[in-house]
Amino acid sequence: MLRTIDEINAKIKTGKVVVYTAEEVVGLVKEKGVAQAAREVDVVTTGTFGPMCSSGAYFNIKQSTPKIKCGGGRVSLGGVPVYAGWAAADLYLGCTALPDEDPRNAVYPGLFKYGGAHVIEDLVSGRKVKLTAQAYGTDCYPRKEYVTELGLADFNSAVMFNPRNGYQLYNVAVNLGERTIYTYMGVLRPRLGNANYSTAGSLSPLLKDPQLRTVGLGSRIFMGGAEGYVVWPGTQHVPEPQRDANGLPLTPSATLALMGDLKQMSPRFLRAASFTGYGATLSVGFGLPIPVLDEQVMAQAAIGDEEITYPIIDYCEAYPLGRPGSLGRVSMAELMSGQIEVEGKKVPTGGLASRARAREVAGELKERIAQGRFFLTRPVAPLPGAQLIEG
Amino acid sequence: MVKKKLVISFPPRLIQEPVTYHLIRDYDLQVNILRATVRPRERGRMVVEIKGEKKNLDRAFEYMESVGLQVDPLVQEMRYYPERCVHCTACTAVCPTEALTVDPASRELVFDASHCIICESCIPACSYAAIESQF
Numbered sequence: 239m240l241r242t243i244d245e246i247n248a249k250i251k252t253g254k255v256v257v258y259t260a261e262e263v264v265g266l267v268k269e270k271g272v273a274q275a276a277r278e279v280d281v282v283t284t285g286t287f288g289p290m291c292s293s294g295a296y297f298n299i300k301q302s303t304p305k306i307k308c309g310g311g312r313v314s315l316g317g318v319p320v321y322a323g324w325a326a327a328d329l330y331l332g333c334t335a336l337p338d339e340d341p342r343n344a345v346y347p348g349l350f351k352y353g354g355a356h357v358i359e360d361l362v363s364g365r366k367v368k369l370t371a372q373a374y375g376t377d378c379y380p381r382k383e384y385v386t387e388l389g390l391a392d393f394n395s396a397v398m399f400n401p402r403n404g405y406q407l408y409n410v411a412v413n414l415g416e417r418t419i420y421t422y423m424g425v426l427r428p429r430l431g432n433a434n435y436s437t438a439g440s441l442s443p444l445l446k447d448p449q450l451r452t453v454g455l456g457s458r459i460f461m462g463g464a465e466g467y468v469v470w471p472g473t474q475h476v477p478e479p480q481r482d483a484n485g486l487p488l489t490p491s492a493t494l495a496l497m498g499d500l501k502q503m504s505p506r507f508l509r510a511a512s513f514t515g516y517g518a519t520l521s522v523g524f525g526l527p528i529p530v531l532d533e534q535v536m537a538q539a540a541i542g543d544e545e546i547t548y549p550i551i552d553y554c555e556a557y558p559l560g561r562p563g564s565l566g567r568v569s570m571a572e573l574m575s576g577q578i579e580v581e582g583k584k585v586p587t588g589g590l591a592s593r594a595r596a597r598e599v600a601g602e603l604k605e606r607i608a609q610g611r612f613f614l615t616r617p618v619a620p621l622p623g624a625q626l627i628e629g
Numbered sequence: 630m631v632k633k634k635l636v637i638s639f640p641p642r643l644i645q646e647p648v649t650y651h652l653i654r655d656y657d658l659q660v661n662i663l664r665a666t667v668r669p670r671e672r673g674r675m676v677v678e679i680k681g682e683k684k685n686l687d688r689a690f691e692y693m694e695s696v697g698l699q700v701d702p703l704v705q706e707m708r709y710y711p712e713r714c715v716h717c718t719a720c721t722a723v724c725p726t727e728a729l730t731v732d733p734a735s736r737e738l739v740f741d742a743s744h745c746i747i748c749e750s751c752i753p754a755c756s757y758a759a760i761e762s763q764f
Contacts, residue, residue, distance in 0.1 A: 287715065289756070347753065424719045425754045432722035509715055511756035519756075521715060576721070576731065588722025588754070592715045593736040 239532055242629045243616045246280050246529050250610055257607045259600040260284045260446045260528075260539055267540035276536035281607055281614065284446045285460070285525040285599025286438040288591025289511050291422065292402035292473065293520045294332040295358055295500045298394040299369065301327060302386070307379035308371050315388075316357035316367035326379055327394075331357060333510075333520035343515060347420040353518025355510035358398075361390045362462070363505045396500040398462060402472040404524055406444035406492040407479075407548065410435045410568060410587075412580055415554030420515020424590055426553055433550065433578055433585045438596035439543045439570030443526035444492050446539045448485045450624035452528050454617025459496065460525035460603045463507040465612065466498025477623025484541055488549075488567075492621060496524065507599065521592075525599040527607060529614055531629045543570035550580055632680045634663075634703035634743065636764075639673035643697060648675075656689040657681055663746040664764075674764065676703065676747055706747050706764050709740040714759035720751035 249255040258266060258279050267275045297315070299308075308322040313329055317337045321330040335354035342348050357367055371384040390396055411423030411434045419426045424434045440446070447453055457468040472493025479491035507523030530536050549564035551557050568578045573587050606612035620626045637648065644667060652658045658681035667673035679686065693700050716737045720729045728744035729751055731737070740760075751760050 288717070351758075420753070424756075425723060427723060434719060434722065509757065512758070513756050514753035521717075574731075574733075574736075586722045588720065589718040592717045594716040597736070 239627075239629060240276055240530060241280065242531070243529055243614050247613050249280055250607055250613055253608075253610055255280045255607060257281045257283060257604045259597070259604055260441045261597065261600070263536065263540045264440055264542045267536065272533055272537045272540065275540065276530055276533045279530050279536065282446065282528040282530060282536075282539040283525060283600045283603040283607065284438075284443040284528065285441050285523065285596040285601075285603065286404065286443055286591055287507065287523040287595035287599055288436050288438070288521055289422070289513070289519040290400065290403045290522045291334050291517075291519045293398070293400040293522055294330060294354060295396055295398045296328060296330045297396050299327045299329065299388070300392065300394055302381060302384050304381045305379045306371055306373050306381035306384045307376055308373060311371060311373035313369070313371045315369055316360060317352070318354050318357050322371075333358060334517050336518060347515025348517075349514060350512045350516070350518045353510070353512075355518045355520035358500070358520060359505055359508060359510040361396070362500065362503050362508055364389065390501055398466070398496075398498050398500045398503065400496045400522065402474060402493045403496045403522060404443055404472065404494040404526075406442075406448070407487045407490065408436045409551040409557075410548045410573065410578075411553045411557070412550055412565065412585065413554045414552045419554055420513070421553050422513060422516050422519070423553060424588065425514060430580055430583050430585050433573075433580065433587045434590055435548060435573045435587060436590035437548065437570065438591055438593060439546055439574070440541065441593070441596045441600050442546075443524060444494070445486065445546055446541070447526070447528050447535065448481070448487060448538055450492055450621045451627050452531060452535060452617075453526055454620045454624070454626055456615055456618040457526065458613070458615040459498075459527075460523070460599060460606075460612075461496055461498035461503070462500075462523055463504030464498050464502030466496050468494050468617070469497045470495035471621050475622060477621075482547075484545060485538055486541065486546060488547075494621075507595075523595060523599045525603040527603060527612070527614055529629070531627045535627070543574060546570045548573070550578075630680060631683045631686050632678065633686065634676070634678050636701045636703055636706055637675045637677060637693065638699040638701070639667070639675070640697060641670050641672065644669065644673050646696060646698075648693065648698065649677075651692065652679065652689055656685040656692070658685060658689060664748070676706070676764075703742065703745065703747070706762065707742065707745050708761045708763060710759050710761070713757050714738055715757055717756070719756070720754045720760065723750040723754045725750065
């Protein structure tokens with residue numbers, strides 16, 4: 239044990255904390271070695287910015303006079319239907335939800351220009367959206383129709399709650415078929431026309447603490463520009479994936495459920511995206527601070543882009559039909575070079591997650607910690623399959 | 630030798646004008662047609678790369694203007710909005726001419742309009758409407 243979370247927080251308070259980004263420690267460890275780097279650095283900040291479809295927000299609206307019970311009724315925000323199957327005034331808006339009149343893929347490939355994600359982006363950008371509610375009316379909530387315009391400040395609460403974010407490891411997508419396909423991994427040209435990847439590589443939060451030794455339920459994080467928390471394992475979290483010698487997962491692995499106050503978030507780190515032929519989604523900026531509690535934390539946080547590898551998957555047949563196996567593995571360094579080789583063919587690569595914006599997330603989190611504006615928390619419970627370091 | 634990429638717009642009355650023929654034959658220019666759309670009774674548009682002696686190019690411009698063709702530099706046809714771009718770089722994998730590339734240090738998108746042939750492959754690949762075609 240090199241230091242505890244309490245000791246790190248004490249150093250944040252006095253401004254003596256030493257913070258590096260996950261990209262910066264790669265070079266530091268190469269120069270000075272793991273032991274020295276672990277002694278010098280208290281916190282490593284990570285970051286990612288990319289489309290995360292299992293994102294959305296719940297809202298509580300101020301009551302109208304007379305009162306209305308949205309639960310069991312039909313409600314939309316910005317023309318996008320929201321889930322209202324709760325009490326009188328709670329609503330959930332998922333980022334992939336679409337207006338009823340959107341043609342979807344009836345006109346193929348669909349454009350999906352405005353969905354739940356766009357409503358969220360409008361709200362965090364300071365724009366108002368229209369709320370329409372139809373209810374059946376009760377003795378205590380007699381109102382049956384309610385239409386109003388609401389900005390983010392007009393809600394009693396607006397909370398981002400994402401059941402699955404921060405995927406630890408993601409596929410590289412290619413298309414072995416004969417026609418262009420439109421997927422959540424972007425436009426994939428036929429006959430290995432391109433290869434798309436969605437990861438921040440050596441900045442990626444869960445890849446820099448691959449065995450989840452410092453992150454757990456209750457970890458405070460950077461989320462959409464605000465503070466948020468890891469509240470639960472994400473859906474489809476895999477507790478015991480296959481791992482390489484560095485402890486990095488080789489197969490689908492950890493995910494996180496995240497929460498944060500939407501009212502504090504910024505459109506710089508929350509952006510609506512329209513995937514042609516696939517749908518609307520939300521790109522989320524998420525960063526995790528990793529406390530350097532022992533040397534192994536530093537060794538794993540310093541794993542570089544050359545050592546992180548991803549499976550290459552065909553999205554024409556293998557993925558939709560759920561066939562196991564891959565077309566091989568490539569490293570983040572190869573992906574970032576702009577070209578990889580698949581089945582003997584040179585294939586251009588394109589990203590879906592932004593490395594530039596991921597760097598901004600990690601840099602912003604570093605600055606907040608260094609300036610005493612962000613303190614670390616000790617997780618209250620580990621994620622399934624993980625063991626937390628005491629500290 | 631001078632090389633220029635141009636968009637030539639034809640009003641309906643000039644759709645029958647054999648512009649390419651004149652450019653090659655009368656002004657000794659190399660003409661590479663990158664893209665063309667012609668709709669009868671509407672306007673026609675042609676994206677060309679023209680190469681030749683400067684004085685010939687100047688005379689060709691005079692000719693095109695004199696008959697009433699509108700000639701614009703190519704740059705304005707694809708518009709890149711950096712403030713909307715998140716630098717995901719998905720567009721770079723489908724761009725056939727390396728007009729869209731990634732700066733290896735900053736990992737930010739670089740749009741070099743001089744390489745663009747307005748194929749519009751980037752438009753469905755961009756999820757943030759950061760590139761629009763005016764063509």
